[in-house]
Amino acid sequence: ATAAGNSNDIVNLNVDATVSGATVTTDHGGGDALGGWALSVMSGGAAVAGAPAELDAGTIEVRYTTQTLRVYVHNERDQVFGFTGNIQGGDGGHNMNPGSAAIELTVEYQDGGRDHSFDSDEWDADMNTQYSSDRTVRGSNGEDVLIMGHRSTSRLVVFRHLPADKDIIVSASVMNGASYKVLDKDPHNDVLETFRNLESNGVMGGAFGAQGGYSSRVSLCPLQEKNPQNFDSCSSFAIVNTYTVTGDVSAVDVSMARSGDGFSVDTPDDPSFVRDITVSLTPKAGENFGGEKASFTTTRYNDDNETPDPRTAFEFEDVAGGVYSVGRPSGWGATAYEVEDGAATTTRSSVDPLAGDVHLAIRPSTYSFYGYVTTGDADPPETVPDVTVSVNGVSATSDEYGRYILKGVNRVYYYDDDERKRGFIFSASAEGQSAKADSMVASGFASANSPKMYDFHLTAAGKFATISGTVRASGSNAPVSGAKVEVDYGDGEGWVAPANPNAKSSRTLDANNIYLTGSDGTYSIQVTAKALGEFVSVRVTKRGMNFQPETRTHLPAHAGSSQPGIDFTGYLSATISGQVRAPGGGPLSGVEVTATSLVPESEPAATATTGRTGRFMLNVPSNNSYKVELTLTGHNFAYPARYPGGIVFAPEGQTVDIGTITSTTAGALSVMAARQRVPDDATTTATDESDPSRWGPDIMVTFTADSTDVPTGYNTATYVLQTNTSTDPTAAGHPWVAQTAATQTEREEHARTWTFASPSDGAFNVRVVATATDNTSVDPTPLDDLVITSGEDPVAAVDPSATGVKARRQAAADSDEAAATGNFIQASWTAVTNGSSDFRVVAQVDAADFGGMVWVVLAVPTETDGTEREGVSADITGGIASASIAIPSGTGGTGAVTEDELAAAISIAVESVQGTADATADGPKWMRSAAFPLAARAASGG
Numbered sequence: 001a002t003a004a005g006n007s008n009d010i011v012n013l014n015v016d017a018t019v020s021g022a023t024v025t026t027d028h029g030g031g032d033a034l035g036g037w038a039l040s041v042m043s044g045g046a047a048v049a050g051a052p053a054e055l056d057a058g059t060i061e062v063r064y065t066t067q068t069l070r071v072y073v074h075n076e077r078d079q080v081f082g083f084t085g086n087i088q089g090g091d092g093g094h095n096m097n098p099g100s101a102a103i104e105l106t107v108e109y110q111d112g113g114r115d116h117s118f119d120s121d122e123w124d125a126d127m128n129t130q131y132s133s134d135r136t137v138r139g140s141n142g143e144d145v146l147i148m149g150h151r152s153t154s155r156l157v158v159f160r161h162l163p164a165d166k167d168i169i170v171s172a173s174v175m176n177g178a179s180y181k182v183l184d185k186d187p188h189n190d191v192l193e194t195f196r197n198l199e200s201n202g203v204m205g206g207a208f209g210a211q212g213g214y215s216s217r218v219s220l221c222p223l224q225e226k227n228p229q230n231f232d233s234c235s236s237f238a239i240v241n242t243y244t245v246t247g248d249v250s251a252v253d254v255s256m257a258r259s260g261d262g263f264s265v266d267t268p269d270d271p272s273f274v275r276d277i278t279v280s281l282t283p284k285a286g287e288n289f290g291g292e293k294a295s296f297t298t299t300r301y302n303d304d305n306e307t308p309d310p311r312t313a314f315e316f317e318d319v320a321g322g323v324y325s326v327g328r329p330s331g332w333g334a335t336a337y338e339v340e341d342g343a344a345t346t347t348r349s350s351v352d353p354l355a356g357d358v359h360l361a362i363r364p365s366t367y368s369f370y371g372y373v374t375t376g377d378a379d380p381p382e383t384v385p386d387v388t389v390s391v392n393g394v395s396a397t398s399d400e401y402g403r404y405i406l407k408g409v410n411r412v413y414y415y416d417d418d419e420r421k422r423g424f425i426f427s428a429s430a431e432g433q434s435a436k437a438d439s440m441v442a443s444g445f446a447s448a449n450s451p452k453m454y455d456f457h458l459t460a461a462g463k464f465a466t467i468s469g470t471v472r473a474s475g476s477n478a479p480v481s482g483a484k485v486e487v488d489y490g491d492g493e494g495w496v497a498p499a500n501p502n503a504k505s506s507r508t509l510d511a512n513n514i515y516l517t518g519s520d521g522t523y524s525i526q527v528t529a530k531a532l533g534e535f536v537s538v539r540v541t542k543r544g545m546n547f548q549p550e551t552r553t554h555l556p557a558h559a560g561s562s563q564p565g566i567d568f569t570g571y572l573s574a575t576i577s578g579q580v581r582a583p584g585g586g587p588l589s590g591v592e593v594t595a596t597s598l599v600p601e602s603e604p605a606a607t608a609t610t611g612r613t614g615r616f617m618l619n620v621p622s623n624n625s626y627k628v629e630l631t632l633t634g635h636n637f638a639y640p641a642r643y644p645g646g647i648v649f650a651p652e653g654q655t656v657d658i659g660t661i662t663s664t665t666a667g668a669l670s671v672m673a674a675r676q677r678v679p680d681d682a683t684t685t686a687t688d689e690s691d692p693s694r695w696g697p698d699i700m701v702t703f704t705a706d707s708t709d710v711p712t713g714y715n716t717a718t719y720v721l722q723t724n725t726s727t728d729p730t731a732a733g734h735p736w737v738a739q740t741a742a743t744q745t746e747r748e749e750h751a752r753t754w755t756f757a758s759p760s761d762g763a764f765n766v767r768v769v770a771t772a773t774d775n776t777s778v779d780p781t782p783l784d785d786l787v788i789t790s791g792e793d794p795v796a797a798v799d800p801s802a803t804g805v806k807a808r809r810q811a812a813a814d815s816d817e818a819a820a821t822g823n824f825i826q827a828s829w830t831a832v833t834n835g836s837s838d839f840r841v842v843a844q845v846d847a848a849d850f851g852g853m854v855w856v857v858l859a860v861p862t863e864t865d866g867t868e869r870e871g872v873s874a875d876i877t878g879g880i881a882s883a884s885i886a887i888p889s890g891t892g893g894t895g896a897v898t899e900d901e902l903a904a905a906i907s908i909a910v911e912s913v914q915g916t917a918d919a920t921a922d923g924p925k926w927m928r929s930a931a932f933p934l935a936a937r938a939a940s941g942g
Helices: 899-903
Strands: 016-018 056-059 066-075 103-111 114-116 129-132 136-138 144-146 156-163 167-174 180-182 191-193 203-205 217-220 237-249 254-256 263-265 278-283 294-297 313-320 324-327 332-340 343-348 358-364 367-375 388-391 394-397 403-409 412-416 419-429 436-442 456-460 464-473 484-488 522-528 535-541 545-548 551-556 568-572 574-581 592-597 604-609 615-620 624-631 635-638 647-650 655-665 669-678 691-704 718-724 743-748 751-757 764-772 786-789 793-795 803-810 824-830 837-847 852-859 872-875 880-887 890-897 906-914 932-934
Touching (some): 066 103, 066 167, 103 156, 103 237, 167 237, 237 278, 237 332, 367 419, 388 403, 419 456, 464 535, 624 655, 669 793, 691 764, 803 906, 803 932, 837 890, 837 899
Parallel strands (some): 237 358, 464 568
Antiparallel strands (some): 066 156, 103 114, 103 167, 129 156, 136 144, 180 237, 237 313, 254 263, 278 294, 278 324, 332 343, 367 403, 388 419, 412 419, 484 535, 535 551, 592 624, 669 691, 718 764, 743 751, 764 793, 803 824, 880 890
């Protein structure tokens, strides 16, 4: 029906319309929900009167013809895939505002397999590209509306009104001169397609092209506002900063002089540039997304007269930030320097990570030595050609002038008197010359990349005898390698290296000036020849083993003689362990423990001293019986019943734990000293004179001791209490003083209590000295007095500091209650004192006569012995005409304090002093308590 055909009838229409949810749901997701839409019934271009407000017109399909694209650019800093925001100092956004951005985004479309730029009538980039932060507001139509310029920087780029049916692509590139790199390797890309590969490209919302039009907005990994941020793998374009890495390869070199018999040695500021050295930067997998390996190889030496050869310097440009390893040949090190304004500054240990321009100095990490080989006593000595010199296994032969040069030397470990060190071992040998024994030099002797001169001096050829043999392990008969062979020539020098300590072709890294058996356990040594009828001795030692025989003696060593078959058998050492307990039950430190073989006239096989745990371990030759003895002044020791007398058998390779050895002593233990409060007078039963707030005159000392626990040959111990009032008991003029008047007041078994008069109100230390004299009736040999000094116990100084200070205003000096309008100020406090303690009440007032806030003396107790601590009051009527400033050494200047100034709100404190305050550095000083705030006096009748 139409209006024209039925102008007078009501047209009845049954129209069902539903407008809700998404416009279209596809395999690629749903479109935006439709809101704010309206349906109208029209007739002739005008709304039909009376038409219902809600109509059902069926399903309405809406497809957008243009869409908005949001793109984000972030700076990949933490080398973790995706934008990590501020999590653990992670990635940051890149400012894309025009004029600030170093990255250019280009929007194109694909058609027919080719990329095309938009004509301005298709899409105008200038008009439709916006730069802003991520701030949006909800518009009246329910869409997010972008608000421009919310922040000073923009990390988000918004392209509006892009044709929805175009296959949109976005590419990112670095602008000319910018120090950035767009990551273009998986998992990153520098070109993103918005119409396919949606998941890998991070497209969110409706896509473009055949899949597009279903949403008003398409986002390439939009910012997600979560707390904490969780961006996972979301990022549109990732960029990294790029830097320049420069470097050079050089060495401070040494060479034979071109003329004469000297050397040519570079100076550090004029080094030699070295060829065939390859330097590389290799990105570390998983910690470097944008880096690519770069390398450089030096090509030749410089001529002496040339400037630094550019072929020994390198420059890697546009190196992406991240973690790199610096490759260089073995024996070369790399030092990185931060570069500012083209100059190397701060030293860096590595390029891990690369976060700025860096200069790499490639230098040798090994050591070079050079010098002469000489002989004879002439000055200068004669040089020797054809001598093999060696430093840490690197060898060279001296030339016709006796010169040698060694390069590429590494430090090695060696033992010097059983102390493990790191450094250099020099040796030299030649036919017809006595070999030079190894010289051990610690690391500080030389520096890497700094040639060090070292001369060898050989003695003339001598006459030798040869001694050889094999060292084998007991039981298995296996060869013992690395055993040290030493010779005693009987000249009083003791055990020394044989004449040819460097004869072995290979030695372990910890070899020093010793001769070691080889892997087959054999040795063959030269010893300096002795006259007929004279002999040498040889011994073999190795840590953790003992040998039988211990020493081979009376070996003939006349010139040209040979003594084969001088063999030794090695046994694994045994260990004797135990623990020593103190008289009080805890571990006892400082005890010297020795193990001595029961073979007559044996020297101690091992010695140890107990530490804080009281334990000891003695490594001794095995398969022997030993007597374990303990020594500590004033102590007796008792062994476990299983090992009477401390006799222990030590089997090969085993540890024998003899258990706990207990100790006793006549010395004083658990010494404790303290001041005593005023006690009750026992003679007056009707009155209790004790006073917990007053220190009495005495010091009480308690300790435990058994005077009979003395070694054999001594009388019972006696005890003397000593004090030292110096803060430094070792200082001259402050000796320990015996308290001869001290009396023993209590004794219960071994517990003792003594008292004596306090020597000082200051801090001091107390100790107890036990003395036992010689008992000649037991031991006829005279013995020195046994003196056992206890540990020290400190006694604190008398501290009369006032605590719990309170103050109030009251009507009269002796009033029992506060009065806000009163003219008297009363103070009270608590303290622990003695007769030398003194107090004063001070007030902080704003006094015009003093020019501001000042502490003045307000009142002093009438008693000067420190007993008065309550009811100390001051009358402020009329003020104080001559008030004294309170200073630590006494009083300062004086001035007037008015009644009104004292009636105002003020602070009250109590100062205390032990003795008489004075101005000397160490003299007594007034100490002020915490301040108590006193309210202003109230107006009378108020």
